Amino acid sequence: MRKYILWLFVVMTLTACGVNEQTADQSSSINQENANDSTEEVTENKSSEIKSDLWSQVDSAYQDKEYRKAYRILFRQKDFRENEEYQSVYNYLSALEYFDSGNINAGRDYLKEIPNDFKGNYDSEIMREKQKYFSEVVLQNHKYPTDKPVIGLTATEVLTSTWGKPQKKNTTTTKNGKREQWVYGSGRYIYLEDGIVTAIQE
Template sequence: MALINCPECNKEISDKTRKCPHCGYPIKKVNIVVISITILIFILIILSAIYISTNAKNKADSVSSENKIETDIKSETPTSSINGKVDSVNKNNQNIDNTNEKMNSNEDEFNIPDNLTKDEKEIVSGLQGTWQNDSNADEKLVFRNMGVQYANTDKGYGYKSELTFIKSKYTDYLIQANSAKKENNAYLYNNDKLNIYNYDGKEFSPHFNGSYTKISDSNEFLSFGSDIASDVNTILETLNLPENLTDKQKVMMAELQGTWQAQNYNEAVKLVFNNMQVQYFYNGSKFGYGAAEEYVYDLKIETIEGKDYIIEKDNPNVTENAFLYEDSSVIMYNHMSYGVIPFINNIDYSEWIFTKISNDSSFISNPKIGMTKDEVQNSLWGLPQDINKTTTVNSVSEQWVYDGNRYIYFDNGIVTAIQE
């Protein structure tokens, strides 16, 4: 119990009494709950007022700050610079659209396989066109669809191969899928650069041809002597082919007619297909050793494991030479009783692969009066062992000396006499 003062007589009385015992003044009890609620409402009103005032101030400061930033931008950044950045973004977007449009166009035009990934399709699209060797301008690569043509414009020949993707540990390579070589070419395309590697089925190694640079978007294969498809019917009319050949075999023989040269061997080894005969010519003088060799054999066609081989008839050697015509190239094999095996030459122990260099199907002959020096070098005699030269006021005479007491005489570069 606590003591309070009476509001009337101001004497001390109990806070529990209902009226003052001294003067009889009625004492009313204070309702604590009402007071508490009243105080709480008052506090809430004060806090709300403070919040509204603070929020209004912050909003005003924010507006002021935005106005200042906008003013600073207008004063420090020229309108042309802003427009330039916008134009740059638009240009980049346009370039992306153009790239996608080109890739989609290429897919339609070149029939890029659907099973390629997006990255692989971009690689194929980027490769389409003509590329030139960085160290030899005569060597070109032409990529069209999933195919590639190697071309040597100086020597006038080229060959084509199909391509397939193979993934290494770090990147994707395009590989010659149907090359007859033991080591295929592998093409690595990255950032508009093209590099070539050797691929042996397991590992990649640098290729001597190195790198190529794109010189044209044209992906039309270059034309050489081997591109004679339009003349096949005309050639067939001039040939005397066995009746038992299929139409496919007859077309093959028509396309074979002409002179073929072994790749990478300095014109030393050639084949000449004439009707159903072949002439094999090896010019040892091109390598600085060995005499010229030449023989001519009749041909027959045998289908072995689903492929048509052109095989020499009546060759007295233990093994016969067989020729497989694939992808504009001729690959030479040994024909054994149990099948065919690659023909391994004794120069660098690789396979003989031939490229067509001329439609001329005339057999290589002995030297003749009226031939030039180049024609004699490409004849059955090849290069001489020695040359004796005489220069006079009016002419330059040469005597080419061959083994077996054979001689050829030139006046101003033309054969005028042959001694055997």
């Protein structure tokens, strides 16, 4: 009987140790999962803080019209090549820098690279700028202006061509309609009748 009781005691002790090990393993597993969850939360919060700080820096430079500084901040991001928002805002800021320096064509080239359906930081400003430099028809059709104006273009399309806005407009209105001469300098003129290009002089 003593052997039986001793044997029963040993079995119960070993069983209790096994249960304690399983409980400890489960507790350890649960603690590890909780640690992973909190690490992910910290990582997400840190990532969110970094992005918020990034956009604060970009916005500060943007407000000060330091466009080069702003787009360089974006360009230095390690995921720049994979991030459409970074690239689109980079193109927008580059366009603004070119517009400020008077290089309209280069600025428009950068605007062309931004998708017309872009959603992200500065999306309303980007669309305003695109509408300013491209006619509504061009934006809707995802086509871009011709390099040089051609006969048959509308006045709006001429403005979106590489010639852009004229230095001066001479207008003659008669009972037969309205005629305009757009003066670009360097011997370049565009003649319009009722808003349509009828002649180009270079």
